[in-house]
Amino acid sequence: MIAGAWLCLFAPLAGTLAITVGGNRISRLAAGWLSTASVFVAFGGAAWSFFGLRAHGSEHGALSTAWVWLQAGTFKAGLSVLVDPLSTMMMLIVSGVGGLIVLYSIGYMDGDDEERRYFAYMSLFVFSMLLLVEGGNLLILLAGWGLVGLSSYLLIGFWHERPTAVAAAKKAFVMNAIGDATMALAFFVLIAHSNSLSFATSFATAGHLSETTVNLVALGLLGGAVAKSAQIPLHTWLPDAMEGPTPVSALIHAATMVTAGVYLIVRTHPIFEQARTIELIAAGLGTLTLLVAGLIALVQTDIKRVIAYSTMSQIGYMFLGAGVGAYANGMFHLLTHAFFKALLFLAAGLVIHALSGEQDMRKMGGIGKVMPWTRWAFLAGALALVGLPPFAGFFSKDAIIAAALHDHWYGVVLAIAALAGAFLTGLYTFRMYFIVFGPTAGSDTAPRSQTHEGPKTMLVPVGILAVLSVVGGWIQFSPFWHPLTNWLSPVAATLGVAEPSNTQEAIASVFAVVLGLAGAVVAYAVYGQRRLAIPRVPSLQRALEHKLYFDEAYDALFYRPAAAMAVSFRREFEEPVVLASGSDLGEGALELGQGLRRLQTGLLRTYVFFLATGMAVLAVVFLVVK
Amino acid sequence: MLQGPGIAWYLGIAAFLFATGALGVLIRRNPLIILLSLEIMLNGGNLALIAFSRHAGNGAGQIFALAVMAVAASEVCVGLGLVVALHRRRLAMDVDKLSELRG
Numbered sequence: 046m047i048a049g050a051w052l053c054l055f056a057p058l059a060g061t062l063a064i065t066v067g068g069n070r071i072s073r074l075a076a077g078w079l080s081t082a083s084v085f086v087a088f089g090g091a092a093w094s095f096f097g098l099r100a101h102g103s104e105h106g107a108l109s110t111a112w113v114w115l116q117a118g119t120f121k122a123g124l125s126v127l128v129d130p131l132s133t134m135m136m137l138i139v140s141g142v143g144g145l146i147v148l149y150s151i152g153y154m155d156g157d158d159e160e161r162r163y164f165a166y167m168s169l170f171v172f173s174m175l176l177l178v179e180g181g182n183l184l185i186l187l188a189g190w191g192l193v194g195l196s197s198y199l200l201i202g203f204w205h206e207r208p209t210a211v212a213a214a215k216k217a218f219v220m221n222a223i224g225d226a227t228m229a230l231a232f233f234v235l236i237a238h239s240n241s242l243s244f245a246t247s248f249a250t251a252g253h254l255s256e257t258t259v260n261l262v263a264l265g266l267l268g269g270a271v272a273k274s275a276q277i278p279l280h281t282w283l284p285d286a287m288e289g290p291t292p293v294s295a296l297i298h299a300a301t302m303v304t305a306g307v308y309l310i311v312r313t314h315p316i317f318e319q320a321r322t323i324e325l326i327a328a329g330l331g332t333l334t335l336l337v338a339g340l341i342a343l344v345q346t347d348i349k350r351v352i353a354y355s356t357m358s359q360i361g362y363m364f365l366g367a368g369v370g371a372y373a374n375g376m377f378h379l380l381t382h383a384f385f386k387a388l389l390f391l392a393a394g395l396v397i398h399a400l401s402g403e404q405d406m407r408k409m410g411g412i413g414k415v416m417p418w419t420r421w422a423f424l425a426g427a428l429a430l431v432g433l434p435p436f437a438g439f440f441s442k443d444a445i446i447a448a449a450l451h452d453h454w455y456g457v458v459l460a461i462a463a464l465a466g467a468f469l470t471g472l473y474t475f476r477m478y479f480i481v482f483g484p485t486a487g488s489d490t491a492p493r494s495q496t497h498e499g500p501k502t503m504l505v506p507v508g509i510l511a512v513l514s515v516v517g518g519w520i521q522f523s524p525f526w527h528p529l530t531n532w533l534s535p536v537a538a539t540l541g542v543a544e545p546s547n548t549q550e551a552i553a554s555v556f557a558v559v560l561g562l563a564g565a566v567v568a569y570a571v572y573g574q575r576r577l578a579i580p581r582v583p584s585l586q587r588a589l590e591h592k593l594y595f596d597e598a599y600d601a602l603f604y605r606p607a608a609a610m611a612v613s614f615r616r617e618f619e620e621p622v623v624l625a626s627g628s629d630l631g632e633g634a635l636e637l638g639q640g641l642r643r644l645q646t647g648l649l650r651t652y653v654f655f656l657a658t659g660m661a662v663l664a665v666v667f668l669v670v671k
Numbered sequence: 672m673l674q675g676p677g678i679a680w681y682l683g684i685a686a687f688l689f690a691t692g693a694l695g696v697l698i699r700r701n702p703l704i705i706l707l708s709l710e711i712m713l714n715g716g717n718l719a720l721i722a723f724s725r726h727a728g729n730g731a732g733q734i735f736a737l738a739v740m741a742v743a744a745s746e747v748c749v750g751l752g753l754v755v756a757l758h759r760r761r762l763a764m765d766v767d768k769l770s771e772l773r774g
Contacts, residue, residue: 646770648767648773650696
């Protein structure tokens with residue numbers, strides 16, 4: 046069981062190293078298959094540890110330490126992996142969905158200039174993500190956290206000849222660094238109080254800390270989660286991150302890395318439960334994000350950006366679930382979201398690939414006729430995203446809304462907002478679907494004779510994910526059967542306040558389905574049939590197209606003051622003081638030399654005169670002093 | 672105990688010799704004469720040393736005087752060498768004209 050976990054962790058790293066060392070000696074295709082194989086081996090390892098753990102019973106998690114990595118006084122942190130229900134679940138998601146996406150990349154990246162580098166990065170990312178989810182203490186978790194940030198940076202900026210991609214990569218890195226910093230600060234506080242970063246000790250310590258301290262720790266962790274999961278207020282990097290190749294968006298910015306924040310909250314929930322206020326703030330932020338992202342998604346025209354905002358919105362649901370204490374429901378939505386969001390990205394990638402890089406939805410009209418398989422797969426993903434039964438999203442999203450509904454007035458407000466979000470989800474998802482695959486082809490549609498479906502390596506993963514998007518949710522249906530909740534209960538038992546009654550489940554389900562369907566119907570009327578005109582509210586539309594001015598606000602709040610300060614420092618301090626001081630010193634020395642030069646007359650008698658005068662003065666001084 | 676004039680006389684003559692030499696160094700322009708004047712200054716100093724030696728009743732001053740003579744001899748070697756070199760290059764025997772070191 047533990048061996049499976051180690052295999053799972055190091056197989057992708059081996060893949061990265063093999064591709065890196067192999068360099069030009071292995072073909073591009075071989076690099077792709079090597080990377081795919083390494084991730085599927087990791088999946089095998091994950092399955093091994095999953096079944097091992099199941100045989101032992103899910104409460105018998107195991108911690109294995111390879112060696113003590115860091116030792117300072119009595120503080121020790123080892124390179125250790127943890128096999129418990131939560132980590133095996135994440136391992137399966139990361140390596141399973143990851144393997145499918147890497148396989149898909151072989152077709153998608155075919156003909157790109159630097160495929161080997163791409164596949165080395167992909168394997169590196171999977172390794173980092175596995176390190177994050179398997180890490181047996183908070184330090185290893187932080188190391189994985191930083192490494193996924195790095196690989197995300199490398200992959201967003203993969204097409205480094207595009208200035209926008211480089212800018213997006215930098216933006217993602219900087220925004221994530223803010224979260225990494227707050228997380229590291231939270232860990233420092235934990236070390237100061239418990240002298241340990243192991244899960245057990247830290248969680249036990251959280252109970253003895255003062256309220257302020259534990260709130261600070263939870264706030265630091267929340268900062269990390271919010272930055273990594275692109276929640277308000279640190280969300281602006283995710284839409285820009287769509288500059289990377291589409292499989293990267295599917296793997297990192299939909300299925301795995303961005304959900305790490307949810308994993309962090311669930312993993313450290315004993316700390317958050319001591320700081321319940323912060324946990325509810327997390328739920329509130331998630332709800333705010335799901336509404337704002339849903340609204341912005343309504344006006345975007347870039348297909349990947351629509352899906353990116355939808356990802357933010359769905360992670361908002363997960364934050365809501367984890368925040369109110371329904372950890373298993375949050376993780377369940379993470380699982381189904383990994384399926385259908387990866388599917389949507391990969392299907393969108395098929396369209397983009399067929400149109401050689403076109404991402405504007407308005408120029409895709411009528412593509413459904415030549416790509417029927419893609420269309421069906423996309424429809425399955427869209428239905429799962431909207432949450433209509435029996436698709437996956439129905440089971441997981443409704444459970445979250447129901448869990449929120451149980452928690453007094455605050456929870457009711459959140460649940461109502463989440464239901465409004467369900468309507469928005471239906472609207473923007475089917476707006477996208479009808480614009481891209483709709484029956485009426487746009488006037489500016491290019492001839493489609495050359496376009497056709499992608500190769501098998503791309504269609505197979507899409508097909509598997511489409512099936513999973515349909516059946517993936519059936520493993521848990523809250524009031525009737527809940528194996529996932531039981532499985533996770535030893536590490537992340539659902540809080541009592543988040544156990545909804547059957548009535549609440551029913552209310553949440555009915556409203557969510559009706560509202561989602563209503564959104565889809567409105568989208569059909571507006572974009573499918575073009576019967577309804579879109580109501581024009583220019584100011585609102587402009588605000589949404591500017592993504593509610595978050596970028597502009599951050600520009601004005603942080604970038605401009607910093608740049609102005611730097612300019613004024615240069616003008617007021619560096620130029621007059623630092624740069625000028627060198628020449629000032631030189632000129633001063635020159636002037637002094639000019640003065641002293643006069644003394645050197647070249648006449649022997651003046652020297653002798655000075656000598657004699659000096660002697661005379663000395664003699665007088667001696668006489669007087671004596 | 673040897674008898675003779677008191678120490679003040681000796682010091683007076685030494686000061687006179689020193690001042691004569693210094694005056695020569697200051698106002699003459701011929702390097703040869705300046706060297707001669709320097710020797711006179713040194714001898715003034717030597718006389719003062721020996722006078723003190725005798726006055727104090729020990730030999731330290733005499734040793735100093737001998738050392739000064741040795742230094743003077745070597746200094747004259749160098750100085751006269753310079754004078755000869757100047758002469759060979761047919762340069763003017765005038766220290767005021769040898770003012771290339773003027774700043």
